[in-house]
Amino acid sequence: MNDLQPALPVLSARDLCREFSLPGDRSLEVLRHLDLDIHEAEMVAIVGLSGVGKSTLLHCLGLLDTPSSGQITYRSGGQTWQSPGLNEPQRCGLRNQFIGFVFQFFHLLSDLDVLENVMLPAIVGTPKSDWKQRKPQIEAKARTLLETVGLAGREEQAPGTLSGGERQRVAIARALINNPRLLLCDEPTGNLDSSTSEKIHTLLRQLHEDLGTSILVVTHDPDLASRADRRLAMIDGRFEKSADHPSD
Numbered sequence: 559m560n561d562l563q564p565a566l567p568v569l570s571a572r573d574l575c576r577e578f579s580l581p582g583d584r585s586l587e588v589l590r591h592l593d594l595d596i597h598e599a600e601m602v603a604i605v606g607l608s609g610v611g612k613s614t615l616l617h618c619l620g621l622l623d624t625p626s627s628g629q630i631t632y633r634s635g636g637q638t639w640q641s642p643g644l645n646e647p648q649r650c651g652l653r654n655q656f657i658g659f660v661f662q663f664f665h666l667l668s669d670l671d672v673l674e675n676v677m678l679p680a681i682v683g684t685p686k687s688d689w690k691q692r693k694p695q696i697e698a699k700a701r702t703l704l705e706t707v708g709l710a711g712r713e714e715q716a717p718g719t720l721s722g723g724e725r726q727r728v729a730i731a732r733a734l735i736n737n738p739r740l741l742l743c744d745e746p747t748g749n750l751d752s753s754t755s756e757k758i759h760t761l762l763r764q765l766h767e768d769l770g771t772s773i774l775v776v777t778h779d780p781d782l783a784s785r786a787d788r789r790l791a792m793i794d795g796r797f798e799k800s801a802d803h804p805s806d
């Protein structure tokens with residue numbers, strides 16, 4: 559790669575708006591002409607008051623919600639996808655392969671054991687005809703990820719028998735099973751005590767450094783925000799300029 563040409567961001571959002579319709583012909587403008595770039599192997603923290611639109615932004619970037627207007631560009635390995643303009647298979651493919659999600663409340667499936675929960679996104683992303691052939695690789699990868707997050711030996715347990723911090727580590731392993739370019743984390747330690755949170759913060763930072771995955775994390779926790787390469791403060795549906803461009 560030419561050193562003089564910096565790599566294009568993994569994700570770019572431009573002029574992003576999200577307005578919700580409310581009862582009585584009212585509406586709520588949550589995202590207001592927001593711009594954002596996330597670069598390769600960058601960890602960015604978003605901070606802001608409750609209700610300012612942080613989760614709404616993550617849902618739009620993660621293709622779980624549709625912005626009212628604006629563009630989002632996803633880039634990986636020389637390929638580019640732009641929303642709007644994606645068909646449903648492309649949206650599903652990006653959600654499954656490009657993005658990993660970690661939520662505050664883990665969202666593990668209680669009917670599956672820990673190993674199966676981690677394997678699930680890889681199973682979903684594999685054509686049924688290849689499933690038998692790929693299963694051993696997927697299982698080996700899931701076991702390695704569980705070891706990385708410190709849960710070796712817990713593979714056959716039900717998620718309900720794990721502590722909150724352990725469940726979140728399963729969710730992080732699950733989010734990484736398809737080698738996503740971007741991990742979107744919405745208050746990943748919002749439901750955990752401070753000592754467990756600290757361990758998850760260390761794990762996220764370590765995974766970020768070891769795997770080079772870009773991370774966008776929404777947090778109210780100053781410790782987690784301080785571990786990011788860049789912090790963005792969200793106010794009035796967009797980012798405070800001084801935080802988005804610290805060198806300005």
Ligand SMILES: Nc1ncnc2c1ncn2[C@@H]1O[C@H](COP(=O)(O)OP(=O)(O)OP(=O)(O)O)[C@@H](O)[C@H]1O
Pocket residue numbers: 578579586588606607608609610611612613614615
């Ligand atoms: N589907 C919806 N319909 C109407 N309003 C919504 C909808 N989803 C979110 N909102 C509103 O959008 C605003 C932003 O919500 P959002 O969940 O993004 O906030 P947040 O910054 O993540 O807050 P918190 O820190 O409390 O999680 C809130 O006022 C919320 O009520």
Ligand SMILES: [Mg+2]
Pocket residue numbers: 612613614744
């Ligand atoms: Mg939120």
